[in-house]
Amino acid sequence: MTSIDDLFRKPSAGGKRKLQDPTAAFSHTPSNKSSKLTDGSSPRSSSNGTRESSVSNGSSSKAALVQDEVLDEEDVEAGPTLPSEDLEEEDGDDEEGRFFGGGVTKQEREVIDYIEKNEDGDVEEKIDSPWLRRTAINFERKINKNAELRAKYESDPMKFVGSEADLDGEIKGLSLLSEHGELYEEFVKLGCAGSLVGLLAHENTDIAIAVSELLAELTDEDSATTEDQWKTLVQAMIKSDVVDLLASNLGRLDENNESDRSGVYHVLNVIENILSDTENLEAVGSKDTLMQWLLARIKKTDTNARGKVGQNRQYAAEILAILLQSNKVNRDRFAQKEGVDALLQLLSIYRKRDPEKDSDEEEFAENLFDCLACCVEEKFASEKFVEGEGVELCLIMLREARLAKARALRVLDHALSGGNAVAVSMRLVDAAGLKTIFGMLMKSEKIERILIEHLIGILASLLRYLPGGSAERIRTLAKFVENDYEKILKLVELRREYKIRLVKTDTQIQKERDEMDAADAEEHADEWLSRQLDAGLFSLQALELILSWLVAEDNGARQTIAVLMGEDGLKVLERSLRDQLDGMDSSASAEAKATEEMLEALLLCVEQ
Template sequence: MASIDDLFRKPIALPKRKLEDPTKAFSNALSNKSAKLAEGSSPRSSTNGSQDATASNGSNGRAASVEDEPLDDQDAVEAGPSRPSQGVEDDAGDDEEGRFFGGGVTKQEREVIDYIDKNESGELEEKIDAAWLRRTAINFERKINKNAELRAKYESEPMKFVGSEADLDAEIKGLSLLSEHGELYAEFVKIGSVGSLVGILAHENTDIAISACELLAELTDEDSATTEEQWNILVKALIKADVVDLLTSNLSRLDESSETDRAGVYHILNVLENIMSDTDNLEVVGANNAMLEWLLSRIKKPDPDARAKVGQNRQYAAEILAILLQSNKRNRDRLAQKEGVDALLELVSAYRKRDPEKDSDEEEFAENLFDCLACAVEERFAGEKFVEGEGVELCLIMLREGRLAKARALRVLDHALSGGNATTVSIRLVDAAGLKTIFGMLMKGHKMERSLVEHIIGILASLLRYLPGGSAQRIRTLAKFVENDYEKITKLVELRREYKARLSKADADIRREREGLSKAQAEERADEWLSRRLDAGLFTLQAIELILSWMVAEDNGARQTITILLGEDGLKVLERSLKDQLEGMDPGGGDEAKATEEMLEALILCVES
């Protein structure tokens, strides 16, 4: 008995109906008629007539035929039907009843053939709608079930199920059309195909799993033709189907020495990035310990064949890690618990004196490493690890000797000095002789990028806030402000004028836009206007005024200098600024916000007196 595979591989010999030549019957009739005419008979002739004709032909008794007639010129005789007259052509190419076309096919058959040809050549467009999705989903399920059945039945004979895997792979790729039709995402989830697609990630054949990853990347991509609501419906269904766990398990089994597997890792990271574009999903991905461990190990693993040993996937892993840490405290704590801060410090130390090649994967890799570090050190536990790992000292070395790393190291220090472990970091910075470096950069402010100046202002404000009162480190810091005839304070007042002028221009533009708007319309644009004020330097201006207020409170000589430098309004300028900052505080901000309120109230009293 033939196997199923044999039946599929060998064409079945079906009986063929031979189409007869439509001229054959006409030719046969003509031949018979010619023979009878040669005999002198007709359908109506008598038997006797036939006998006489036979006798006259001689003794052989054979009836005379056309073939027996001697022909002097064979070319002069035409056989068969006569030619059609010149200039006459059958428009339809068929007979009077429309039964036959050239090649012996009927009109209906020709229409079917034309339809198939158009479909194969792509001229015939398939309608992508709910009906198409249901048909495709049914075929998808059938291919999954058939492959699973054959794999279970012929576990040790791969050749017997390899064909079903090729069919399944083609079916997965065919679903990519769905990315252009976001209106079908809800139906795709409703009919249960999301669970089946995610389940494919666990397929024994990694090529099949990689195809599923590629499809998921397309469906969740920001360029897919979806609305936010449609995208959310799909992503929530994917998370519910444990897509993160299955993606992580694939990362551990793919071998990046293979080009196919390397592409698979890229698609997995792409899916994770797409999912985390909604910050609500950061916790879902970060809570997967295996995922976080893989990312940390991957950024530490050099790519031997890549330039500077940083390939696309190593860079991408650093980017995913940076996204995870951006605005999620728990993920930052998880990183610190896995010795992630030490790993990051070790990796960024390579850029103390060396810059990565411009516009390369390594440059983006380095940027992402510094982003990870800046985010992590805002938390208390990670800040402690940063100090223990001599992160403050490393950043100061980069400020003195680095080039590209200088701006990034300054940003890391700014975040660490305003984070949960700010007091310890502040003390360590002073003890590590960091004041000379920071104040030296302040005095060169006009030669630096605006972002560098703003980080320096942030660091100075944090030092005055977090260094313990009466400590040696605080006294050394205050001494730096007043040395050389208060030149640092003079520089800060100059910077305040620059930022005040920039902010005043933005405020004037906003006032013009506000004119004629109703209260409701103004409220709608409030966030936009605040963003523009921040871009103009509102936060830095407030930080400068906070530093000046601290110096008014700490040193009488600084108080007199600042009063003179600020002009007619004197200290009233600082008082108004401190009150504005106090009014802008979020009443439910927690312990940190409460401490900030108390500091502002104390400074207001000092400035008023």
Template sequence: MTSVDDLFRKHNAGSKRKLEDPTTTFSRPLSNKSTKLTNGSSPRSLVNDAFDSNDSGGKAAFPQDETLDGQDDVEAGPTLPPEEVEDEPGDDEEGRFFGGGVTKQEREVIDFIDKNDDGDADEKFDSAWLRRTAINFERKINKNAELRAKYESDPIKFVGSEADLDAEIKGLSLLSEHGELYGEFVKMGCLGSLVGLLAHENTDIAIAVCELLAELTDEDSATTEDQWKTLVGAMVQNDLVDLLSSNLARLDEENESDRAGVYHILNVLENILSGSDNQEVVGANNNMMQWLLQRIKKIDLNARGKVGQNRQYAAEILAILLQTNRMNRDRIAQMEGVDTFMELLSAYRRRDPEKDSDEEEFAENLFDCLACVVEERFAGEKFVEGEGVELCLIMLREGRLAKARALRVLDHAMSGGNAIAVSVRLVEAAGLKTIFGMLMKSHKTERSLVEHLIGILASLLRYLPGGSAARIRTLAKFVENDYEKILRLVELRREYKARLSRVEASIRREREQLSSSEVEALADEWLSRRLDAGLFSLQAIELILSWMVAEDNGARQTISVLLGEDGLKILERSLRDQLDGMDPGQSDEAKSTEEMLEALLLCVEQ
């Protein structure tokens, strides 16, 4: 399964996501979309009407635009110079002018401006600047609110204040370069005012706020972790998630600016979800979760593969929400999310999405969502009821891109809360032939597939009920054809052991040169390197071999010979290491694992 670090707040995650087609042309003049406009008009059209009113014989919008009667022939433009100009200081003997066309007083003004021209460049972005900016921002908000209330039915009277407010919001983007001011920005109450504008009647104002919030919380903003948490924590406390959800409900993606607005909202969500505490807050918002589910189902007719950027982005947000949060998985399962994921993924049973497209990433995110959610009991039940096992087996037999992803889904489902039912269904659906067939061809298979195959086989032996027809059929597969599957597993064990031994030797060399405190500090890093080298898969293979030793005498003798001089002692040491590595204060699942290891250890020792 994709690691949490791969999905969450990464500063080394490569190129930054950008707003792409069909929203790359997003360049919108400020418009007003208040529901209070009458006669289908908008401030944008009203402003145009004001300027164009002469066409209908009405009075001009501004007096200076009126044409004066009887003065059609009046000359326009700058006043002509006098016909004769006397020489002034600055003219040469032939009358050529060197003075620049300005008076002495004007030259003094220009000189003064030149001397102070670097004032803006040297402006300090400190607390004083922030206070000035905050005051202007609050004034713009108040002025717009007053004019909206006073001229509710006449948008032309407040559209100017709306444009000023929009410009002020955009000016706050400078804050992203000064994370040291985030705390003060929050304390001054400005952040609350900013987030509150998400409820503005003009959706263009709300969209501008979303774009700003995305910039302030972006991984590229000049902030420390604490500064980022201060800002995001305050945003969440000011009902950010509810307000974002409300905006998603009122935006229409048929409109270009609204489509861009949806993108910016999803961008904000992605940014705040890099803080794990916020995953529960977002997931607990039913409206948000429902919108995300509905959005991934909505096709984008004009996009390649009918998957546009926002549809793909919604799937990615769901994958993040489900990655580590069990409550979110249960919530999405209650909303029929499992059926939704399987229905959408069924399109890839026999075909692959276009390479390097939004659709390909969309499919990847759907597989991530399904693999995460089926680990929980209720979702696992829905997976079996919806014939998810059968769908994955079809993908294993006929799919291309989907093959590896379907195998991962099965692996997660067969080690989750409904593992027994999933394991039994796999055998009943004639999945043994497919799984064991892939095992025997695993020398041609990429490593990730081999590891999922090993996980599935370990789950079959652990969860299939003793004496059941499904278990007997599985054991028969292991021993058929002179134990060829066991031979293949021993070969795989040898490969993983050799890879892990090289890493262990490297770690030992490093350990010899370090103090005890340094060794302790590097313990987690070394464990990660062992896992990358295949420690987990090696232990799973040794578990499978231990199960076969316990289940079949012929397999016991074969395994003992294949493992060489140490024979079953190898399995004994592995089981003891796994027992010693378990943490105290375990969950029910961990206690069950401990009991299994102890029982297998007794069988191997005999």
């Protein structure tokens, strides 16, 4: 039998190991646990300086005494066994300071690390079709659960508030879709787009606001979508009556509340995104509730904002400008709601006062002028413009305002070429507008090019639309010939400047055309035309049209123009009129056909 001394002295052949119970050698039942201490005894020493251990040999036991002797440290093996080579070592103790080795294999550690990362959310979930289907199912479940609890516990909100928090979280989680446009079509097919839009009618406005914010993000121009993917979602939204539901939210949100004020902004953001496709202009503008709210909102002042124009008021004006930009139906609808009169009232404060630079108010005023300039192109809206003394207001701004001057001139230019051009032309002359317009023309070297181009457009419209033989037309022609034809001299100078600028552009375009084949040249035709217009092609044609009118109307003007433009001056005007005729579309509108007839009549006069 192995002695106690041998157990302590001899090292194990297999290296270090754990300290075992010394009684294990005498017991039939091996134990890995150390001996339990009793009666305050210590396994290290007794009072008489000897080591002792209790052993059992059946019915009786006695203390085995081990004599003290100095043991060489290298001969004694005690303490924990070293971990095997396939175990990962860890620095320092564990939580309770008991072990220096982790006792975990490398493979186990990799599994643990993966689980920990997954629990911490470090493992990125793959956003694909399976993810979308799972998300769609959870989304619909959250909607149904909330609806069920709301119906069941209508009078006890605490019973369904938790389900609304879950629903809100699910809505916010869908924002990941904005980075995966390839999933938009499936999102629509699964019915999620319709369900999402339907939540805009949720009783809890916080849910509706969350949906508005999400829809704004999904339809934003910065979302990772192609044009087709974007249109797929937006068309599904429109079919689900998104515009009506958004408009109803505008009516129930209270902007005195910060959260609701933010909600109004998100709703307007969605509408703006939808309108980025001009095909949706009429679909959105046809909603009376929305148009009425926008009109009311631009009238409502924001007391605590600079210039009494806050972000949402400015945004409402911007949405209106987009709706009226290129849609006759929307313009007429707006005018029928007394929109033109509202614009004139709002703009009247800028007769002598400029809005603060780089402020919401400045952008607000810009948008109002844009709205007015668009509306006055239509006959009904322009009639309202004349009735509301819009011509007089614009003339006052030309004389007294600074920032509003250019905008007012643009409004007059659009009104004088629109569906009510005759009445506007007559009113401008009757309101003593000729002095203002010609005064600006003579100071054209001191004003911006854009103002000059609007002045040219106004003069061309006056000569075209003022009735022949009327007092207003005679007064206008007299302005051209007074002071020894100084106005005509100015027009000829302006024509020369525009011609020089355009010749440079045409030379460059011709150089590019010579380096291309016919197919490539055709592809660049629109780009070249745009560059010619930027160089002043339209204004040059308008100037030549004005000079042609004067040649036709007054012999003295004819002789002056012939002298100022040289021997071939009238030939130049003739070629210009022919070029404009050749550019006319024979299948165009009634207005275009009237223009064609005017050009033919002028050509006959110039050829004489």
